[in-house]
Amino acid sequence: MNMKKNILLTSLAVAVPLAVAVGAVLMLQPARARGEDNKAQAVEVRVDNFTFTPETLTVQVNSPVTWVNKDDIPHVIASTDGLFKSKALDTDQQYSFTFSKAGTYPYFCAIHPKMVGKIVVH
Numbered sequence: 001m002n003m004k005k006n007i008l009l010t011s012l013a014v015a016v017p018l019a020v021a022v023g024a025v026l027m028l029q030p031a032r033a034r035g036e037d038n039k040a041q042a043v044e045v046r047v048d049n050f051t052f053t054p055e056t057l058t059v060q061v062n063s064p065v066t067w068v069n070k071d072d073i074p075h076v077i078a079s080t081d082g083l084f085k086s087k088a089l090d091t092d093q094q095y096s097f098t099f100s101k102a103g104t105y106p107y108f109c110a111i112h113p114k115m116v117g118k119i120v121v122h
Contacts, residue, residue, distance in 0.1 A: 042096075043063060043066070044068055047067055052107075052117035054117075056118045059099060061122065065119055067094060068094045069089040069091055069092065069093055074088040076111050077095050078110040104119070105119040105120075105121065
């Protein structure tokens, strides 16, 4: 009986930490790699006080990025290469663009060109 008990305890001593380690690794993997969600996560850039927050944003390919104007005056979101451009966004209006290719995409406010930001897509 002691031999069976020792084998059981030894098995548990190995199996439990292994199960915990595998679970931790799975939790750390991106949802897309686990197959739970094949869509990239949507993210937001806040337009407020003549700034973009965050100024530089890193996202995955196929991520929709939404700019939300929290300023009292209109802003126009425009990429420096002409890839995207919003209409004039009044307070609480928003504009979204989905980045389908990896790269770095600088942008600015077409009304206030000193307002600049950058989207980095991996």
